[in-house]
Amino acid sequence: xxxxxxxxxxxxxxxxxxxxxxxxxxxxxxxxxxxxxxxxxxxxxxxxxxxxxxxxxxxxxxxxxxxxxxxxxxxxxxxxxxxxxxxxxxxxxxxxxxxxxxxxxxxxxxxxxxxxxxxxxxxxxxxxxxxxxxxxxxxxxxxxxxxxxxxxxxxxxxxxxxxxxxxxxxxxxxxxxxxxxxxxxxxxxxxxxxxxxxxxxxxxxxxxxxxxxxxxxxxxxxxxxxxxxxxxxxxxxxxxxxxxxxxxxxxxxxxxxxxxxxxxxxxxxxxxxxxxxxxxxxxxxxxxxxxxxxxxxxxxxxxxxxxxxxxxxxxxxxxxxxxxxxxxxxxxxxxxxxxxxxxxxxxxxxxxxxxxxxxxxxxxxxxxxxxxxxxxxxxxxxxxxx
Amino acid sequence: xxxxxxxxxxxxxxxxxxxxxxxxxxxxxxxxxxxxxxxxxxxxxxxxxxxxxxxxxxxxxxxxxxxxxxxxxxxxxxxxxxxxxxxxxxxxxxxxxxxxxxxxxxxxxxxxxxxxxxxxxxxxxxxxxxxxxxxxxxxxxxxxxxxxxxxxxxxxxxxxxxxxxxxxxxxxxxxxxxxxxxxxxxxxxxxxxxxxxxxxxxxxxxxxxxxxxxxxxxxxxxxxxxxxxxxxxxxxxxxxxxxxxxxxxxxxxxxxxxxxxxxxxxxxxxxxxxxxxxxxxxxxxxxxxxxxxxxxxxxxxxxxxxxxxxxxxxxxxxxxxxxxxxxxxxxxxxxxxxxxxxxxxxxxxxxxxxxxxxxxxxxxxxxxxxxxxxxxxxxxxxxxxx
Numbered sequence: 171x172x173x174x175x176x177x178x179x180x181x182x183x184x185x186x187x188x189x190x191x192x193x194x195x196x197x198x199x200x201x202x203x204x205x206x207x208x209x210x211x212x213x214x215x216x217x218x219x220x221x222x223x224x225x226x227x228x229x230x231x232x233x234x235x236x237x238x239x240x241x242x243x244x245x246x247x248x249x250x251x252x253x254x255x256x257x258x259x260x261x262x263x264x265x266x267x268x269x270x271x272x273x274x275x276x277x278x279x280x281x282x283x284x285x286x287x288x289x290x291x292x293x294x295x296x297x298x299x300x301x302x303x304x305x306x307x308x309x310x311x312x313x314x315x316x317x318x319x320x321x322x323x324x325x326x327x328x329x330x331x332x333x334x335x336x337x338x339x340x341x342x343x344x345x346x347x348x349x350x351x352x353x354x355x356x357x358x359x360x361x362x363x364x365x366x367x368x369x370x371x372x373x374x375x376x377x378x379x380x381x382x383x384x385x386x387x388x389x390x391x392x393x394x395x396x397x398x399x400x401x402x403x404x405x406x407x408x409x410x411x412x413x414x415x416x417x418x419x420x421x422x423x424x425x426x427x428x429x430x431x432x433x434x435x436x437x438x439x440x441x442x443x444x445x446x447x448x449x450x451x452x453x454x455x456x457x458x459x460x461x462x463x464x465x466x467x468x469x470x471x472x473x474x475x476x477x478x479x480x481x482x483x484x485x486x487x488x489x490x491x492x493x494x495x496x497x498x499x500x501x502x503x504x505x506x507x508x509x510x511x512x513x514x515x516x517x518x519x520x521x522x523x524x525x526x527x528x529x530x531x532x533x534x535x536x537x538x539x540x541x542x543x544x545x546x547x548x549x550x551x552x553x554x555x556x
Numbered sequence: 557x558x559x560x561x562x563x564x565x566x567x568x569x570x571x572x573x574x575x576x577x578x579x580x581x582x583x584x585x586x587x588x589x590x591x592x593x594x595x596x597x598x599x600x601x602x603x604x605x606x607x608x609x610x611x612x613x614x615x616x617x618x619x620x621x622x623x624x625x626x627x628x629x630x631x632x633x634x635x636x637x638x639x640x641x642x643x644x645x646x647x648x649x650x651x652x653x654x655x656x657x658x659x660x661x662x663x664x665x666x667x668x669x670x671x672x673x674x675x676x677x678x679x680x681x682x683x684x685x686x687x688x689x690x691x692x693x694x695x696x697x698x699x700x701x702x703x704x705x706x707x708x709x710x711x712x713x714x715x716x717x718x719x720x721x722x723x724x725x726x727x728x729x730x731x732x733x734x735x736x737x738x739x740x741x742x743x744x745x746x747x748x749x750x751x752x753x754x755x756x757x758x759x760x761x762x763x764x765x766x767x768x769x770x771x772x773x774x775x776x777x778x779x780x781x782x783x784x785x786x787x788x789x790x791x792x793x794x795x796x797x798x799x800x801x802x803x804x805x806x807x808x809x810x811x812x813x814x815x816x817x818x819x820x821x822x823x824x825x826x827x828x829x830x831x832x833x834x835x836x837x838x839x840x841x842x843x844x845x846x847x848x849x850x851x852x853x854x855x856x857x858x859x860x861x862x863x864x865x866x867x868x869x870x871x872x873x874x875x876x877x878x879x880x881x882x883x884x885x886x887x888x889x890x891x892x893x894x895x896x897x898x899x900x901x902x903x904x905x906x907x908x909x910x911x912x913x914x915x916x917x918x919x920x921x922x923x924x925x926x927x928x929x930x931x932x933x934x935x936x937x938x939x940x941x942x
Contacts, residue, residue, distance in 0.1 A: 172739070186760060194732055202558035212824055219768035225760035262558060294878030300802065304784040308862040309792040311870040315715050324792050324864045326783045327713050329701050329762040335724065338757070343900030344727035345582055345735055350905045352738035353558070358904035364897040366881050369870060371724070373896050374572060374611035376715040377867055383884055383892035388868055397712045398690040399699060406710050408694040413594060416686065438598055474693040475684040478710045481763055482774055484697040484755060492680030495752050497694060506769035510759050513752040514729030518744035519736045524706040536920055 173348060174199065174245075178231065178270075180207040180430040182303075182330060182362060185226040185289050188338030191344065192229035192325040193512040195520040199253075199537060201246060203237070206530040217504050219527065224507060229524025233538070237268055245374065245551040248290045249540050254357075255344055260494030262297050267539040272359055281357035283347045287340050291363040301364065306332035310368035315376050319397070330400040332368045339367040342451070399478060400453050405461040409452070409468055409475040412438060419471035422453050424463075501526040507544060559734060560585065561641040562632075563616065564656075566593040568624060568689075569750060570673050570715060572723030573611040577641075577730065578615035579898040581906040585639075585923060586616045587632060589623070592916040605913065610893060615910025619924070621916030623654055631937040633658065634927050636664040640743075641730055643675040648683050649675040658745055667743035673726050678747040687750065692718035696754035701762050705783070714869045718754045725753040727796050785864060786839050791847040795838070795854055795861040798824060805857035809850075810841050871896070887912040 173196040177188045185200075185207070191197040200207075210223045233249075235242040250256065256275050258265045265271055265286075272284045286292075289301030299305070304326055307313045312331060313324040315411065343360045351357050379387035400410045411417040414437075421429045429435055429451070434444040441448060455465055461477055468475035479487060484497050485508070496510075501507040503526075511520050534552045544549065559582040563574045571586075571593070578584040586593075587759060596609045619635075621628040634643065642661050644651045651657055651672075658723065660669045672678075690712055693699045698717060699710040729746045737743050755763065765773035771895070784794045787822055795939025797803040800823075807815045810823050815821055815837070818832040847863055854861035865873060871894070880897075887893040889912075898907050920938045 182760065187574050190728065212798075212828060219686060221764045222760055225764050225767055290875050291879045294875045295811075296862075296875045297878075299855065300858060300863075302798060302860045304797055305860050305862040308785075308864040309873065309875070311865060311867045311872070312715070313792075313794070313841055313864045314866045314870075316713065323787075324785050326785055326794070327702065327717075328783060329698070329758060331713075331717065334757050334760075335721070338721065338724040338728060340898050342576065342724060342731055343902070345728055345731040346900075347902060347905070349731055349735040350902075352735060354904070356904055360901055361901045361903075362899055366879055366896070369876065369881060372715060373719050374568070374608055374720075377870060378607045378611050378640060380868065380871060381611055381894055382890060383894050385891075386868065397714060399694075399712055401709075402679045406699075408690040408699070408712070410688055411576070411688055412598075413690060413921070425633045438594070442598060469685065472686060474688045474691050476685075476691040476695040478699045479697060480700045481697045482772065483768065484695070484700075484763060485766060487695065489676050489680045489682045489695070489751060490755065492683075493677045493749060493752055495755060497625040504768060505771075508767055508769050510752070510756045513748055513756040514732075516733060516736070516744055517731070517748040518742055519733070519748075521636060521930050 173197065174253045175257060176201060176249055178258040178260070178265070179287065180259070181209055182226060183336040183340065184257055184334035185209070186334060187224055187287070187340040187344065188230065188257060189228060190337070190341045190512060191268045192524050193521060194516075195524070196255075198230040199533075200227060200232045200528065201247065202234050202530055204234050204530070206234070207495055210530070211298075219529070224501065224504065224527045225509060227527040228509060229526075231533035231537060232528035232531055233534040235534075237270075241547075241550040243269060244474075245538060245541075245543075246472055248279055249537070250275055250282065250473040252541070253279060253282060253469065254348065254351075255283045255285060257285040257287065257340075257344070261300075262288055262292040276357075279357060281351060283344060283351065284359045285340065285344055286361045287336065287348075287364075288360070288362070289364050291361070291366070302327045303330040306364045306368055309365055311372055311377055312368065314538050315372070332364050335371045336362065336364045336367040336375075337369070342486070344464050400456045402456050402461040403459055403465055406478040407456070407461050407464055407475060408478060409456075409464070409473060411441070411473055412437070416473050417441060419469070420452075421472040423467040423473055424452070426451075426455065497523050499523070499526065503529065558674070559583070559641065560639045561643060562587060562635055562639045564642075564644040564646070564651070565673065566645070567595055568612060568719035569726065569843065570643055571595070572642060572720060573673070573726040574616065575612055575614060576723070576727045576898055578910050579907060580902075581910070582641075584616040585635065585919075586613060586618045586914065587635075588618055588620050588916055590620045590916070592620070596916070605889050605915070610887065610913045611895060613913040614895060615912075616914055617919035617923060618914035618917055619667040619920040621920075623656075627933075627936040629655060631924060631927075631929075633664055635923070636661055636668065639668060640734065640737075641669045641671060643671040643673070643726075643730070647686075648674055648678040662743075662754065665743075667737060667741060669730060669737065670745045671726065671730055671733075672745070672747045673722065673750075674748070675750050677747070682751075685743060689716040689719045692750045692754055695751055697725070697758055697763055698754065701758070705706045713872070718750050721757045722748065722750045722753040725757070750759060777793070777826065786842045788842050788847040788850055789845055792864040793842070793847050793850055793861060794864060795850070795859060796840075797827070797859055802859050805859040806838075806854070809853040809857040809859055810838070812837075812841065883909050885909070889915065
């Protein structure tokens with residue numbers, strides 16, 4: 171779409187945001203220090219490029235600049251006028267000390283969209299804290315929501331929900347700012363804190379018990395999502411019924427017409443209120459037959475259900491094949507790579523993987539050449555050679 | 557931003573998408589059947605409007621149309637030419653049977669952005685299944701990722717991650733399609749399946765062990781997110797160290813210089829590989845003092861850490877106040893309401909709560925009047941009266 175993004179972010183929340191935009195056709199220039207994004211070296215298996223890095227940075231170009239040197243500073247300053255978006259996720263105050271705060275960047279390109287992603291925002295008690303995903307899980311209520319039902323001990327969700335959710339929220343916001351700029355000609359500053367992204371994300375459902383001021387509902391009573399994992403004779407499935415028609419189907423499939431007559435379960439809100447009793451009754455019945463048999467019966471009765479897949483079954487399942495979700499391609503450094511395409515399918519504009527993840531500074535020379543730099547000047551600017 | 561969205565979605569994934577766009581200034585017209593969105597009646601506390609509905613539909617206008625009647629069909633057909641976006645999340649084939657498939661809608665407004673959100677896409681073994689959040693958690697690997705460490709039994713995440721993630725992915729895609737239309741004049745069809753949204757979301761980190769074709773890493777070894785909940789003398793905290801500097805800080809704060817010398821923990825990838833041993837050692841030490849003391853020591857040493865907050869502490873914490881995240885306003889039906897503002901802050905275009913959630917058909921009359929309908933015709937079109 172002719173959008174260029176200068177991406178100074180590292181780790182997950184920033185890179186996952188700009189990767190989605192690269193998949194949709196943006197030219198994302200990843201500006202790295204000479205040692206590269208820290209994620210390059212996490213879970214490394216010998217080729218200096220972790221699978222996490224590969225999956226967060228595909229389709230970007232990399233330039234390695236030492237922003238403490240004059241030549242590195244100048245190269246970034248020369249890049250900015252060619253860009254539509256400037257994204258950074260340093261801790262508050264850092265980018266200003268580096269000489270690329272909003273005011274400076276806007277003197278170089280006045281209608282640029284300047285994006286600041288942070289853990290907590292620019293001020294407040296946590297603003298200057300180091301932040302990783304579990305810190306946000308702890309502070310946004312997610313670890314409480316996941317508490318052990320029996321002991322009440324908080325639990326983490328074992329994947330990095332706050333990082334990913336912040337990335338999607340940021341990608342939507344950047345896109346909205348690009349749209350607004352098309353209509354107004356004005357580029358703005360978009361600020362996003364991970365904590366804010368997670369509270370907004372969790373509120374409907376996860377924190378919704380606190381919606382009515384003065385009538386707050388505390389603890390697990392405030393929640394309608396249940397742990398709908400059921401053990402069958404030979405494995406695990408999920409099954410649930412929300413609407414009346416689904417509940418009738420569930421009673422039919424399990425041959426339990428007495429549940430239909432049960433006052434506790436007659437309405438959707440009654441079934442939510444009495445979820446614990448309902449789940450216990452259902453679990454006892456489901457142990458009597460195999461997963462396959464239950465899934466067949468629930469499907470026939472129009473009741474939402476599914477087998478619980480292990481990770482290696484996820485991308486090999488038939489539905490994923492029909493959806494043409496997975497891509498394989500040869501990565502120059504690590505070999506054959508598997509990635510999901512971006513989820514949303516556009517029938518007129520690009521939405522596919524733009525290319526492999528780059529080596530540190532892999533595209534530095536071509537990027538600087540496009541700015542008209544001479545060979546000598548390129549050598550001076552780049553902190554990691556080609 | 558002068559964008560009108562006709563929203564035929566119900567439940568969560570569609571409504572949370574259009575709510576974000578309403579918060580950013582879109583005029584969202586929620587088209588409901590006369591009994592209203594099912595979420596209105598979930599967790600109802602006597603006023604016909606659940607807190608879930610309030611938190612998923614704020615700032616929209618509602619019109620109740622019986623799309624099985626000629627007058628209802630005509631009213632929707634008359635609305636479409638005024639709209640930029642048409643969103644629906646019925647099961648595949650339903651919207652076509654209702655007479656508002658893409659072809660028909662495009663004859664009414666040729667550059668409209670037509671959005672189809674579904675559980676699984678239009679084809680494949682699950683395409684016609686009823687879908688709720690746990691079904692997607694089961695099929696996308698999230699329930700496996702969350703498996704109990706000791707027993708291997710899969711667990712659900714106890715909040716509706718797939719619904720919310722699909723909503724954000726859809727909101728970004730709609731916004732991208734609006735941006736593309738500004739540049740090309742062409743409105744397109746955006747298709748999004750919840751299953752695809754979740755696989756794409758989870759892949760970096762949650763499913764990343766399957767990136768290298770032929771060198772897949774199975775099960776929990778494939779993951780670097782750990783359950784970093786630690787018990788102290790008087791509660792629970794989270795603490796973690798990724799970079800070398802943070803690890804040194806952690807060893808200093810806990811006064812365990814012997815860990816610094818431990819070969820297993822010398823590099824970031826070593827610390828990930830030996831996470832179980834590291835966590836066990838750390839847990840033993842943390843039980844010796846209070847949460848407050850550990851948080852103070854870790855903060856001083858620059859180690860990411862936080863108290864684990866209960867839900868009711870989330871929105872009252874100081875950082876949330878400083879971020880000006882929460883809004884309170886009087887809702888005409890349910891009284892005083894608390895909601896988080898949208899997370900991303902734009903300094904030039906709107907990003908705040910546009911108003912309360914509507915009653916069923918609350919704005920039907922004003923919407924039809926704006927189309928030039930007479931009083932008699934309005935009465936005939938609306939299936940739920942004002």
